[in-house]
Amino acid sequence: MASVQFTVGKLDAGMALLISRDHHLIEFPSLLLPNGVTSGSIVNIAVNRNLAEEERQMQEFWDLQEAILETFGKESPAAPVLRVKNVTQTSLTLEWDQLILRTARLRSLDIYKNDQKLAQHHIPAGVNFVKLSGLDVDQVYEFHIVVKTTAGSMTSNRVHVRTHKMDNLTGIHVAFGAFEEPEPLISDLKDLVSKIDAKWSAEVTSDTTHLLAQLPGGRNYDQALQLSIPVVKPGWLVQCERTGKIQAALPYYIVNVSQNE
Numbered sequence: 001m002a003s004v005q006f007t008v009g010k011l012d013a014g015m016a017l018l019i020s021r022d023h024h025l026i027e028f029p030s031l032l033l034p035n036g037v038t039s040g041s042i043v044n045i046a047v048n049r050n051l052a053e054e055e056r057q058m059q060e061f062w063d064l065q066e067a068i069l070e071t072f073g074k075e076s077p078a079a080p081v082l083r084v085k086n087v088t089q090t091s092l093t094l095e096w097d098q099l100i101l102r103t104a105r106l107r108s109l110d111i112y113k114n115d116q117k118l119a120q121h122h123i124p125a126g127v128n129f130v131k132l133s134g135l136d137v138d139q140v141y142e143f144h145i146v147v148k149t150t151a152g153s154m155t156s157n158r159v160h161v162r163t164h165k166m167d168n169l170t171g172i173h174v175a176f177g178a179f180e181e182p183e184p185l186i187s188d189l190k191d192l193v194s195k196i197d198a199k200w201s202a203e204v205t206s207d208t209t210h211l212l213a214q215l216p217g218g219r220n221y222d223q224a225l226q227l228s229i230p231v232v233k234p235g236w237l238v239q240c241e242r243t244g245k246i247q248a249a250l251p252y253y254i255v256n257v258s259q260n261e
Contacts, residue, residue, distance in 0.1 A: 003046040011039050018043070077101045077149050082156040085129075086207050088171035089137045089164045089246050093206055095129040096145060096156060104151035112144050129206045131228055138165045166245040172198035175205075177213025177221045177231065177254075189234055192241050204229060212237060213254055 006018035009025070016030040016037075028045070037043060078100035086093040094111065111118045111130065121130050135141065144158045164171050174193060176186055189212060193200045204211060204223040211224040211231045224231050236252035 002048075003044050005042060005044050008033070008037055008039055008041045008043060011037070018045075075102045077104050077147070077151055077154055079154040080145055080147050080156040082143065082145055082159050084143065084159050084161045086131075086171060086173060086209055087161055087164060088209055089166060089168070090135045091131065091133040091209065092135065092161060092163070093129055093131050094143055094145070094159075095206065098128055099147060101149055102151070104149040107148040107150065110146045110148070112146065114142050131206075133228075135163050137163055139163050164246075169196040169198055169240055169244075169246060171209065172196065172237075172240070172246070173207050173209045174198065174200045174212050174237065175203060175208045175210075175220050175224075176200070177211050177224070178215040178218045180214050185234065189237055192237055196241050210236065210249065216254055 004020065006020055006026075006028075009017040009019050011017070011030060014030060015027050016033055018026050018028050020026070033043060080099060081097040083095055084092055085095050099106065108120075109123060111121060111132075113132075118132075123130055140160060140162045142158055142160050145156045147154045147156075172193070174189075176182075176189070179185055190200055199207075201208065204220045204227065206227070208224070208227070208229050211220055211229055212234050213221060213231055214233060216231070221231060223229075230249040231254045232249050232252040233254060236247055236249060239247045239252075
């Protein structure tokens with residue numbers, strides 16, 4: 001332990017100016033000086049090294065490093081698992097398991113068709129599917145996705161699918177929107193769906209390929225717009241059943257007049 005003698009010079013509420021025998025000046029917290037010390041007082045300051053506290057703080061530091069490594073360094077994001085749903089003649093849904101990012105952050109999710117990157121799709125947070133349209137009839141495609149994160153990039157499995165032929169109506173999955181007089185029209189439409197071995201559901205989901213409606217508006221209508229699902233008049237389904245072939249949706253689109261004004 002070393003002890004050094006100082007003379008107290010200027011003294012205020014916060015700091016004291018101490019002068020050593022060889023006329024060196026240091027600032028010292030006045031709070032640490034003994035009671036009654038004033039300018040001109042002689043004080044001795046002793047300093048010793050606290051090895052035990054050094055060791056404790058060093059151990060605390062390395063414990064923190066180990067905890068950081070355990071949390072952030074040992075578990076990497078998992079590669080996404082991809083699958084195909086709701087295949088029709090010109091569209092399908094790509095769906096993947098909920099992304100496991102660990103502690104990383106998502107930067108982008110890129111979709112590849114036949115090893116060609118598609119234009120960027122806006123996929124809202126928490127959504128684990130994307131609907132693709134504009135495909136060719138009766139064609140084989142290969143898809144995969146690449147997830148880019150702050151911890152690197154992960155590539156999914158590759159899935160292969162053939163779009164339906166024109167006379168295969170089983171990929172149709174409809175939901176129902178607003179009708180002027182729902183019954184018995186909706187019941188008749190459900191019978192048509194069963195007749196062509198297609199599917200229907202009460203609400204719009206990621207499985208829905210078309211929304212049948214006579215009028216815009218309603219929860220199913222809003223959901224269909226959000227998911228880019230065609231909203232078509234009932235005549236579309238009637239014509240599909242009558243011809244035995246899937247029909248283009250555009251001529252049967254429901255137009256929201258208020259959006260065009």
